[in-house]
Amino acid sequence: MSTPHVTGAASAAEEEAAEGRIYDVAGEDWDKIVSAGDEDRSENEKIVVNMGPQHPSTHGVLRLILTLEGETVSDVRASIGYLHTGIEKNMEYRTWTQGTTFVTRADYLMPFYNELAYVLSVERLLGIEDKIPERAQLIRVLLLEINRISSHLGGIGPFGMELGATTIFLQGTRFRERILDLYELITGLRMNHAFIRPGGVVQDMPPGGLEAIRGFLREAPRLVHDLRGLVDANPIFRARTRGIAYLDLEGCMALGVTGPMLRAAGLPWDLRKSQPYLGYETFDFNVPTETTCDTYGRYMVRMNEIEESLKIIEQCVDRLADRASITDDPWMINDAKIGWPARLSLGPDGMGPSPEHIAHIMGQSMEGLIHHFKLVTEGFRVPAGQAYVPIESPKGELGCHVVSDGGTRPYRAHLRDPSFHHMQAVSMLCEGGLLADVIPAIASIDPVIGGVDR
Amino acid sequence: MSDSEPPAEQNGGLPAKLGAERLEAPVVREGLFGVHGTPDTSGYGRLKVRKPLPVSTPRPYGGYFDAVADALGSALEADGSSFDDAVERVVVDRGELTFYTRRENLVQVMERLLHDPALRFEIFSGVSGVHYPDEPGRELSAVYHLASITHNRRLRLEVRAPDADPHIPSVTGVYPAANWHERETWDFFGIVFDGHPALTRIEMPDDWLGHPQRKDYPLGGIPVEYRGTKVPPPDERRSYS
Numbered sequence: 001m002s003t004p005h006v007t008g009a010a011s012a013a014e015e016e017a018a019e020g021r022i023y024d025v026a027g028e029d030w031d032k033i034v035s036a037g038d039e040d041r042s043e044n045e046k047i048v049v050n051m052g053p054q055h056p057s058t059h060g061v062l063r064l065i066l067t068l069e070g071e072t073v074s075d076v077r078a079s080i081g082y083l084h085t086g087i088e089k090n091m092e093y094r095t096w097t098q099g100t101t102f103v104t105r106a107d108y109l110m111p112f113y114n115e116l117a118y119v120l121s122v123e124r125l126l127g128i129e130d131k132i133p134e135r136a137q138l139i140r141v142l143l144l145e146i147n148r149i150s151s152h153l154g155g156i157g158p159f160g161m162e163l164g165a166t167t168i169f170l171q172g173t174r175f176r177e178r179i180l181d182l183y184e185l186i187t188g189l190r191m192n193h194a195f196i197r198p199g200g201v202v203q204d205m206p207p208g209g210l211e212a213i214r215g216f217l218r219e220a221p222r223l224v225h226d227l228r229g230l231v232d233a234n235p236i237f238r239a240r241t242r243g244i245a246y247l248d249l250e251g252c253m254a255l256g257v258t259g260p261m262l263r264a265a266g267l268p269w270d271l272r273k274s275q276p277y278l279g280y281e282t283f284d285f286n287v288p289t290e291t292t293c294d295t296y297g298r299y300m301v302r303m304n305e306i307e308e309s310l311k312i313i314e315q316c317v318d319r320l321a322d323r324a325s326i327t328d329d330p331w332m333i334n335d336a337k338i339g340w341p342a343r344l345s346l347g348p349d350g351m352g353p354s355p356e357h358i359a360h361i362m363g364q365s366m367e368g369l370i371h372h373f374k375l376v377t378e379g380f381r382v383p384a385g386q387a388y389v390p391i392e393s394p395k396g397e398l399g400c401h402v403v404s405d406g407g408t409r410p411y412r413a414h415l416r417d418p419s420f421h422h423m424q425a426v427s428m429l430c431e432g433g434l435l436a437d438v439i440p441a442i443a444s445i446d447p448v449i450g451g452v453d454r
Numbered sequence: 455m456s457d458s459e460p461p462a463e464q465n466g467g468l469p470a471k472l473g474a475e476r477l478e479a480p481v482v483r484e485g486l487f488g489v490h491g492t493p494d495t496s497g498y499g500r501l502k503v504r505k506p507l508p509v510s511t512p513r514p515y516g517g518y519f520d521a522v523a524d525a526l527g528s529a530l531e532a533d534g535s536s537f538d539d540a541v542e543r544v545v546v547d548r549g550e551l552t553f554y555t556r557r558e559n560l561v562q563v564m565e566r567l568l569h570d571p572a573l574r575f576e577i578f579s580g581v582s583g584v585h586y587p588d589e590p591g592r593e594l595s596a597v598y599h600l601a602s603i604t605h606n607r608r609l610r611l612e613v614r615a616p617d618a619d620p621h622i623p624s625v626t627g628v629y630p631a632a633n634w635h636e637r638e639t640w641d642f643f644g645i646v647f648d649g650h651p652a653l654t655r656i657e658m659p660d661d662w663l664g665h666p667q668r669k670d671y672p673l674g675g676i677p678v679e680y681r682g683t684k685v686p687p688p689d690e691r692r693s694y695s
Binding site for chain 2: 399
């Protein structure tokens with residue numbers, strides 16, 4: 001049979017009549033396809049290729065439908081939704097506090113940012129924004145900046161592997177593993193933390209936490225140096241990324257692009273500087289920018305942001321160390337109607353409410369028991385209204401639109417995820433370029449499908 | 455904390471809204487703990503929570519909000535419309551400015567917000583749908599968040615549409631980035647954005663029935679459908695009795 005392999009019978013024939021010849025690459029038929037290609041090759045032939053939803057270099061279950069003219073991409077359509085888990089719908093059926101356990105799972109490479117965007121919106125609805133203890137704010141900033149580093153590494157490391165450089169991936173993973181160890185020490189978990197809660201954070205820094213972070217800060221510059229030495233001036237990496245996926249300031253503005261992509265186009269727009277939250281205005285750091293508007297510039301912005309984040313972490317650790325002498329320094333709001341009643345402690349059987357608290361509610365105070373029960377099962381009420389608090393996540397503007405009807409559950413919670421927004425730019429980044437440049441273009445957006453689909 | 459109710463001390467210690475006015479508000483919740491149909495003898499069963507009537511903030515709004523409203527007003531007047539025609543009411547709550555915009559004027563307002571030099575809201579931060587089944591005639595809400603880099607400002611627009619006529623004009627002609635956000639809102643709430651280039655489902659499968667984030671759509675209990683086969687919901691899959 002010299003004609004290419006044709007699937008089905010009648011339906012396939014109809015489809016071919018409508019769409020042109022369809023090749024079904026099913027394995028062991030490569031010779032047939034090649035010979036068929038020799039027969040009817042024409043100048044203007046367009047090929048539609050489906051990439052994904054399981055392609056390893058598309059950052060999760062993303063599907064791209066590419067129209068190719070030879071090796072040039074003439075049309076790209078992104079198809080998403082393969083990882084939709086109904087996080088926003090589920091939140092409407094849980095208390096305000098339980099909402100953090102859902103949002104943390106959206107973009108799983110930046111869990112603390114999802115939590116913070118949600119929690120800041122809830123705190124604005126509650127009107128307690130200025131009553132959050134200083135210590136809680138410092139622990140939040142500390143975790144956020146550590147998370148910024150790990151999120152950027154989660155973008156850069158696998159990007160290296162997508163270009164065929166396993167070492168970049170391994171170096172990035174080794175670096176990121178040190179950060180996951182810190183997460184585990186501070187929150188008990190490597191991901192899905194639900195650590196930032198309305199009113200503060202769940203727990204204080206553990207004993208030895210600040211020393212562990214100082215140890216990391218001593219080690220991190222060398223890890224950054226190693227990674228940069230491997231990538232920054234690498235001729236193959238530069239050839240694959242410079243001038244690729246060009247999107248200038250005008251394009252960024254038209255598409256509402258924020259984050260490293262915007263800063264790689266030369267605009268130093270960073271919500272930590274322009275609309276500060278959590279007291280970022282008191283920290284000393286710079287907003288790195290590049291003017292190349294390409295994949296390489298976005299990589300450089302991310303790498304420079306890692307170094308700036310290390311500066312912020314150091315300032316945070318110093319401030320927390322200065323506060324060590326304060327005897328009563330809470331990490332949860334001093335409001336019995338909102339703050340979680342139990343303080344957690346580590347017992348012989350794992351993490352749980354502290355023995356003092358259990359003794360208090362079980363042995364001494366009936367009212368304490370009722371209060372604990374009401375707050376834990378029913379939750380607190382949030383005054384009716386709506387709020388949207390944007391924060392600068394590693395990927396761009398992340399916001400949470402929260403609506404309350406005055407009840408104990410969110411009436412509506414919506415994450416404005418930067419990955420979702422920026423995936424719209426894929427067509428603009430890829431069309432007219434080569435097929436091989438689609439991979440760096442997507443990696444330069446750094447999308448995480450958990451956040452895109454929610 | 456609504457702005458239509460002044461603090462009690464300004465009113466001789468009396469609540470701002472009395473008797474009949476308070477009772478006009480629609481009942482939003484009865485009883486406590488969501489219990490229905492039980493012989494509740496605690497007295498809480500007769501508790502009725504009424505939703506406050508829609509508030510409207512009087513001027514001055516404070517901060518840059520007045521400047522935004524003035525600039526939008528003069529921009530709309532130059533365009534043959536007016537602020538009061540386009541914006542039903544203005545709400546300033548918790549430091550955020552919201553324009554409740556009439557849907558007929560939405561595209562015009564967005565166009566002015568983007569292009570007028572005194573406004574310049576360049577960054578489109580998405581559409582969030584909300585379903586209010588208890589507000590007849592204005593059940594569906596589309597909430598737009600905008601940001602201006604030039605002036606470092608933020609603004610929220612809210613547009614309402616009735617369930618019977620779920621149409622809102624698309625703003626993709628003004629903000630191309632609204633494309634996927636409007637598709638998502640159509641997918642989850644069934645709001646039809648007129649003029650959208652390709653209003654198809656985005657998160658749910660193409661052949662999905664219903665709009666899952668509406669309040670009348672249940673959580674769970676939906677059969678899993680994939681390519682013609684149907685798997686019952688987890689709680690109905692098998693029985694060991």
